[in-house]
Amino acid sequence: MERWKASQLKQLSFAREIETAYPILLRFAQNIGFNFCAITLTSTERNADFKALQINNYPKEWNQLYEKESYSKIDPVIAHCNLCVLPIVWTEEVFAQTPQLWGAQQQHGLRHGWSQSFHNQASGLCTTLSLVRKNAALDPLELYEHFGYIFYAASHMSELFARTLPKPLKKPQPPHLSPRELEVLQLSAVGKTAYEIARILCLSERTVNYHVQNVIVKLDVCNKISAVTAATRCGLLDAPTA
Template identity: 50%
Template sequence: MQSFNNAHFMGEKVYSKTPTLWQAQKQLGLQYGWSQSLHSDNGLRSMLSLARSDCPITPYEWYEKLGYTMFISNHLHGLVAKKLPDRVKDCCKPHLSAREIEILKLSADGKTAYEIGIILCITERTTNFHIHRVIMKLGVNNKLAAVVAATRACLI
């Protein structure tokens, strides 16, 4: 699963802390545009930036072109990810929520899903849901392997 973050629009206000960068972009004719970031579950991140020299981006134009931008971002992200060596892919830590980390720590202590549910005041089903999400994010086959992988990656 991949997630898109909000678009970031180019402009003098955005570059207020880096005026030198803004001046360099203006000299190259890049005054108007936006950047669309993309994050995938395996920890890879990318950003597609589109820019032009004239005509500010209107909300209508951005909305009209957003679908194309997301499609292109997703496609290019996938192509680049395939070309990366495995060691680069392995070094990226997946994002685990605070609840997922909490459940992993309790699992590492030998607690069952039922016991974790009681400790955290959630149902056993909810505990298993979080465990399943961790297993998927870490690309392992079971809860024990998830605890080992999370420990190796310094996530818990």
């Protein structure tokens, strides 16, 4: 690796905020022959309150047009990067189904580009890093030479952004029921009485009622019927059948 690349990679790895990491990334993009650098962080796993992050040095007029025309809904690069981590080169063939988008990009100087995504399974983030220039088509050797750096950059930006997000609420784990408690509850779910359950499981009726009471306490409900309902909802039992 050339010395300047190693130096900028080190600077990027030390960056602890998106705002400080992006200028380093932009400088690297310009050093390898690109005019523009864009980073987009989205998520398909978070709720509607989640706000995607977009940072780029694209022409202001282009950003305004892209938003006004809702191009993100038809952008084949976004569709690709949301599903795949393989790099995608911007070509007319890629935009064959959206010629209006391709033409608008060309008019604003976004003529030759490639995008690389990184999917963070832990945070549910999809990070897309795009490098674009006005002139000179991409050489496959460029992708080979710079792929590792760009993939690392995308992953690092994803990690930095993930740190700023509230952690998703974990679903409460259902209480643990013993095998015998589950047997008693399953039989209760199909309408068996304590006497009948005692005969089926070769237990005393008192023992059956003891297990039922334990289940009621563990599920924090007030009676046996509520216990069956609560257990079914949290997946401890199959839906009761007649």
